[in-house]
Amino acid sequence: MTMTPDPPPRGQVSRRSFLQTMGVSAAAAAVQAQAERADAAQPSSAPTTLSGPGPIEITLNVNGSDRRLTIDPATTLMEALRWHAGLTGTKEVCDRAACGTCSVLIDGRLVNSCMMLAYDAQGSRVTTIEGLARPGSLDPIQESFIRHDALQCGYCTPGLILASKALLGANPRPTLDQIKKGLAGNICRCGTYTNVFNAVLDASGQSPLMDSEAPDA
Amino acid sequence: MRDHTPTDMPTRNRPMNRGASLADDASRLDAVAKVTGAAKYARDMYPADCLFVGFVRCPVGSGQLAARDEAAARAVPGVLEVEIERDEGRYHGQPVGHIVAESKTALRRAMRALDARWTPGPCSVEIEQAAGEPPQTQGDIAQLLERAQHVLDATYETPVQTHSPLETHGGMAIHHGDRAELFSSTQGTSAAADGIEDQFGLPRAACEIHCEYVGGGFGSKLNGAGREGAIAARMSAKYRRPVSCFTDRDEDHLDTGNRPSSRARVRIGFQADGTVLGGHIHTWGGVGVARGGGGCAIPSNHYDLGRIQKTSEDVQLNAGAPRPFRAPGWPQGKFAEELMLDEICAACGLDPVEMRLRLERSDDRRDMIRTGARLIGWNQRRPNGSGGAIRRGFGLGTTDWPRFPRQAEAEVIVNRDGSVEVRTGTQDIGTGMRTVAGVLAADRLGCGLERVNVRIGHSSLPPGPGSGGSMTSHNTAPAIIEAALQARNALLDAVGDRLGIPPDELSIQNDHLIHDQEPMMDWAEACAKLPRDAVIGRASSDTPQSQRHVGEGHSQGVQFVDLRVDTQTGIVHVDRIIAIQSCGQVVMRKGAESQIIGGVIQGVSYALFEHKIHDKATGTMVNPNLEWYKILGSADMPRIEPVLWTKGQTGVRSLGEPPTIPTAGAIACAVFNAIGRPVRSLPITPDKVLAALEGGGR
Numbered sequence: 076m077t078m079t080p081d082p083p084p085r086g087q088v089s090r091r092s093f094l095q096t097m098g099v100s101a102a103a104a105a106v107q108a109q110a111e112r113a114d115a116a117q118p119s120s121a122p123t124t125l126s127g128p129g130p131i132e133i134t135l136n137v138n139g140s141d142r143r144l145t146i147d148p149a150t151t152l153m154e155a156l157r158w159h160a161g162l163t164g165t166k167e168v169c170d171r172a173a174c175g176t177c178s179v180l181i182d183g184r185l186v187n188s189c190m191m192l193a194y195d196a197q198g199s200r201v202t203t204i205e206g207l208a209r210p211g212s213l214d215p216i217q218e219s220f221i222r223h224d225a226l227q228c229g230y231c232t233p234g235l236i237l238a239s240k241a242l243l244g245a246n247p248r249p250t251l252d253q254i255k256k257g258l259a260g261n262i263c264r265c266g267t268y269t270n271v272f273n274a275v276l277d278a279s280g281q282s283p284l285m286d287s288e289a290p291d292a
Numbered sequence: 293m294r295d296h297t298p299t300d301m302p303t304r305n306r307p308m309n310r311g312a313s314l315a316d317d318a319s320r321l322d323a324v325a326k327v328t329g330a331a332k333y334a335r336d337m338y339p340a341d342c343l344f345v346g347f348v349r350c351p352v353g354s355g356q357l358a359a360r361d362e363a364a365a366r367a368v369p370g371v372l373e374v375e376i377e378r379d380e381g382r383y384h385g386q387p388v389g390h391i392v393a394e395s396k397t398a399l400r401r402a403m404r405a406l407d408a409r410w411t412p413g414p415c416s417v418e419i420e421q422a423a424g425e426p427p428q429t430q431g432d433i434a435q436l437l438e439r440a441q442h443v444l445d446a447t448y449e450t451p452v453q454t455h456s457p458l459e460t461h462g463g464m465a466i467h468h469g470d471r472a473e474l475f476s477s478t479q480g481t482s483a484a485a486d487g488i489e490d491q492f493g494l495p496r497a498a499c500e501i502h503c504e505y506v507g508g509g510f511g512s513k514l515n516g517a518g519r520e521g522a523i524a525a526r527m528s529a530k531y532r533r534p535v536s537c538f539t540d541r542d543e544d545h546l547d548t549g550n551r552p553s554s555r556a557r558v559r560i561g562f563q564a565d566g567t568v569l570g571g572h573i574h575t576w577g578g579v580g581v582a583r584g585g586g587g588c589a590i591p592s593n594h595y596d597l598g599r600i601q602k603t604s605e606d607v608q609l610n611a612g613a614p615r616p617f618r619a620p621g622w623p624q625g626k627f628a629e630e631l632m633l634d635e636i637c638a639a640c641g642l643d644p645v646e647m648r649l650r651l652e653r654s655d656d657r658r659d660m661i662r663t664g665a666r667l668i669g670w671n672q673r674r675p676n677g678s679g680g681a682i683r684r685g686f687g688l689g690t691t692d693w694p695r696f697p698r699q700a701e702a703e704v705i706v707n708r709d710g711s712v713e714v715r716t717g718t719q720d721i722g723t724g725m726r727t728v729a730g731v732l733a734a735d736r737l738g739c740g741l742e743r744v745n746v747r748i749g750h751s752s753l754p755p756g757p758g759s760g761g762s763m764t765s766h767n768t769a770p771a772i773i774e775a776a777l778q779a780r781n782a783l784l785d786a787v788g789d790r791l792g793i794p795p796d797e798l799s800i801q802n803d804h805l806i807h808d809q810e811p812m813m814d815w816a817e818a819c820a821k822l823p824r825d826a827v828i829g830r831a832s833s834d835t836p837q838s839q840r841h842v843g844e845g846h847s848q849g850v851q852f853v854d855l856r857v858d859t860q861t862g863i864v865h866v867d868r869i870i871a872i873q874s875c876g877q878v879v880m881r882k883g884a885e886s887q888i889i890g891g892v893i894q895g896v897s898y899a900l901f902e903h904k905i906h907d908k909a910t911g912t913m914v915n916p917n918l919e920w921y922k923i924l925g926s927a928d929m930p931r932i933e934p935v936l937w938t939k940g941q942t943g944v945r946s947l948g949e950p951p952t953i954p955t956a957g958a959i960a961c962a963v964f965n966a967i968g969r970p971v972r973s974l975p976i977t978p979d980k981v982l983a984a985l986e987g988g989g990r
C-alpha cells in the first residue's frame with residue numbers, strides 16, 4: 076500500500092467513469108473487452124435505500140444457493156467471495172479491472188468481481204469457478220483445459236475458464252480471432268494462451284491449432 | 293466431481309513432439325484442483341480472526357517523511373498497530389513502517405488516515421543519470437579495432453521488467469503457542485524455513501512451512517519467506533492470531549524485485565567478408581539500491597566473436613533492487629548480441645543464418661538452426677527494409693543453459709494398497725514439477741501414474757532445491773529415480789519371497805508384475821503381497837548411485853521469428869515463432885511444451901511491451917499496475933510452435949529459463965529485417981519504430 080494519490084473511495088467509482096479516467100490510448104483490445112464486461116456489471120437501477128456505514132447483511136445467490144453474509148458496505152463482490160464466503164477460486168490480482176482473474180458469471184454474463192460491490196450483486200445469480208463442475212464430472216471446458224495443459228501456476232486459470240465459458244455461451248464456434256479478442260481481458264503471466272486457444276477450439280468441437288510436421292532433412 | 297486428474301489425455305496437434313517424452317499424454321497431477329478452484333494458494337488463506345499487515349512505503353525516489361498522523365491511523369476502528377521505523381526513503385516503494393489491522397478495509401483506511409507527507413529529494417532513476425564512463429579499451433583490442441575494415445559502434449538498451457507473478461508476494465502465519473505454521477508463496481520451501489524460527493520465537497522443529505500451490509514466481513520468490521512472510525510470522529507471535537501479509541499489485545511492481553535495466557556499448561571490428569575480429573563490450577546494469585546483480589550476458593559464448601574485452605558496471609539508482617528473473621542477465625544480453633550480429637550481416641551483405649552457422653560453437657545448435665530455418669520458411673526472407681507499408685521480417689536467436697548441481701533428497705513409498713507416494717521438499721510454481729516427480733517415479737517403478745501421489749511443498753519433506761536457475765528437475769530427478777528403483781527392488785524382493793520366485797526373474801511393466809515375459813498379476817495385487825505396510829526407497833542426489841541417473845544432455849535451443857511491421861503506425865505484429873529446445877530426457881511432453889511456450893510469451897512481452905517507467909523528476913514509478921505496465925495478452929499472441937529436440941538426450945536437464953532467452957533478440961532482428969533500420973532499445977514500441985524509420989532512431 077503506497078502513499079501515492081488515493082483511489083476514489085470504493086463504490087463511488089463506476090466502471091464507466093474508471094474507464095474514462097484511463098484515457099483513450101490504452102491497449103485497445105484489452106480495454107474494449109473490459110468495457111464490454113463493464114456494461115454487464117452496471118446495476119440496472121440505482122439502489123434507493125441507504126446502508127452502512129457499519130456492517131450490513133446481504134444475501135448472495137452463489138452457485139445455486141443463498142448465502143447470508145455480514146460485510147462492510149464497501150466490500151466488493153470479489154472480497155465478499157474470497158473473505159466471507161470462502162470461495163477463493165475467484166482470485167485477486169489487480170483489484171482494478173485490468174486482469175480478469177477475478178471473473179465470475181452474473182446471470183451468465185462475465186463480470187470482473189473486483190469492480191462490483193457485493194451489495195449490488197444481490198438478486199443476481201453468481202457463478203464462480205467452484206460452481207462450474209457437476210457432481211461426478213467436470214464441465215467440458217475444464218476437461219479441455221486439462222487435456223491441452225492450458226494451465227501452469229493455475230492462478231489465472233479460474234478466470235480464463237469462466238471467460239471461455241462465457242465466450243462459448245455467446246458464440247458456440249468462435250474463430251481463433253474471436254477467441255483471442257474474447258479472452259483479451261484475462262492476463263496469464265505464465266503464458267498459457269496458446270494452449271487456452273486449443274482448449275477453447277477443442278471444447279467447441281473444432282480442431283486445435285496444428286503445428287508443423289518435421290521438415291525433410 | 294473428479295478428484296484425480298486423468299493421466300491419459302492424448303492430443304495430436306504437435307506431430308513433431310510425438311514420442312518425445314516418458315509420458316506424452318499425461319496431464320498435470322494438480323490440474324483438477326486448479327481448474328475447479330480447489331487449489332488453495334497462500335494468498336487464499338483467510339482464517340477466522342485473521343490480522344492483516346501492510347507496509348507504509350516511500351512514494352518518491354528519495355525523500356524525507358515530513359509529517360504523518362500516527363494517532364489518527366491508530367484511531368481507525370480495527371487497527372492494532374501503527375509503527376514508523378524510519379523517516380527517510382531511497383526509492384519508491386521502500387518500506388518505512390507497517391500497520392496491523394483486523395481487515396484489509398481497516399488497513400486501507402488507516403493508510404489514508406496516516407496522511408504521510410513526503411519532501412522529495414534529488415534522485416537518479418535511469419542508467420544514463422548515474423553511469424560512469426567505460427574503462428579504457430586495452431591496447432591489443434584498440435589496435436584490433438584500428439586494423440578492422442569496419443567497426444560497429446552501437447549502444448543497446450533494455451528497460452526494467454517486473455516479474456509480476458499473478459499471486460503477489462507474501463505469507464500467512466499461524467502461531468499455535470507451542471508450534472507455528474507459515475503458508476508461504478515461495479520458490480523455496482526449504483529456504484522459507486531458514487530463520488523463520490526467530491520470527492515465531494520457537495524452536496526450528498516447531499515451525500512448519502506449507503507451499504502447496506504458488507501463483508508464479510519467475511525468480512522473484514527465491515528469497516525464502518521474504519519480508520512479508522517474516523513480518524506475518526512475527527506479528528502472529530505477538531498477537532497470537534493468524535496474520536496475512538501480501539503485497540498489493542502496485543507494491544509488487546515496486547519492491548519485489550525486477551530484471552534490471554541495461555545498456556551495452558558495443559565497439560566491434562569486422563572485415564568486409566563478415567569475419568568478426570573482436571572488440572570492446574561494456575555493459576551497465578541499473579541495480580537500484582542493490583550493490584550487484586546488473587550483469588548483462590553479452591558476449592554469450594554461443595558464437596565465436598574473436599577477441600572480446602568485456603567490462604561492466606553496476607549502476608546504483610533510486611529504485612527497487614533486482615532479483616533473479618528467469619535467466620538473469622540473458623535476455624538483455626542476447627537482445628544486444630543478436631541485433632549486433634544482424635547489423636554486421638547487413639554491413640557485409642551476409643545472410644543472418646549463414647553468419648550464425650559460421651560463428652556457432654555448438655554442432656547441435658547448428659543442426660537446430662538448419663531445422664528452424666526450414667520450419668519458419670527462411671527462404672521467404674527479403675533484403676532488409678523491403679516491401680510496402682506493411683513489411684515482413686525474419687529473425688533468429690540462440691539459447692543455452694548449463695547444469696548447476698545441487699543436493700536434493702527424495703523418498704518413494706509403495707503401500708500395500710497399491711498406492712505410491714513420492715516425497716521431496718521442492719515446490720511447483722507452475723513448472724509442472726509435481727507431475728515431473730510423479731512421472732519419473734511411475735516410470736521407474738513400472739506402475740500407472742494414476743497410482744502416484746506426489747507430496748511436495750512442505751518443510752517436513754526430504755529437503756529439495758529452490759525453483760530457480762532451472763535447477764529443480766535435473767537435481768531432484770536422480771534422487772527420485774534412485775529412490776524409485778530402491779522401492780521397486782524392495783517390492784520385488786518381498787513379492788518374490790512370497791511367491792517363491794527369485795526376485796531377479798521378476799520385473800514390473802505397464803502396471804503388471806512380469807515373470808517369464810508374461811504378466812502374472814497387476815500392480816495392486818503384487819503390492820497386496822507385501823508382508824508389511826509399505827516399502828520405502830530413499831535417496832540423495834549426490835550419492836554415486838543417484839549420480840548414475842544424471843545421464844547425458846544439454847539444454848540448448850534456437851528460436852525463429854516471422855513478423856510484420858506496419859510502417860505507418862509503427863506497430864509490430866509477431867505472426868509466428870518456432871522454438872526448438874533440448875532439455876535432456878523430456879519427462880512429460882505437455883508440461884515441457886508449456887514451459888517453452890510460456891518462456892517465449894514472456895520474451896515477446898519483454899520485447900514489445902514491458903517497461904517499468906519512473907518519473908525522472910520524482911523517482912516515482914508511474915505505471916505500477918497492469919493497465920499501464922502492459923503484459924502481453926491473448927490478442928497480441930503469435931502462433932508459437934514448441935519443438936522438443938531429443939537427439940542424444942538421456943538425463944533430465946533444465947527447461948525453465950532457456951526458452952525466454954533468445955526471443956527478444958530474434959524479434960529485434962526481425963524488426964530490423966522488416967524496416968531496414970535497427971531499433972536498439974527495448975521495448976520496441978511504435979514510437980521507436982517510427983523514429984527509426986525517420987532516420988532518428990535509437
Ligand code: FES
Nearest residue numbers: 169170172175189
Ligand atoms: S482482480 Fe479484478 S480484474 Fe484484476
Ligand code: FES
Nearest residue numbers: 227228263264265
Ligand atoms: S498459469 Fe500462471 S498466470 Fe496463467
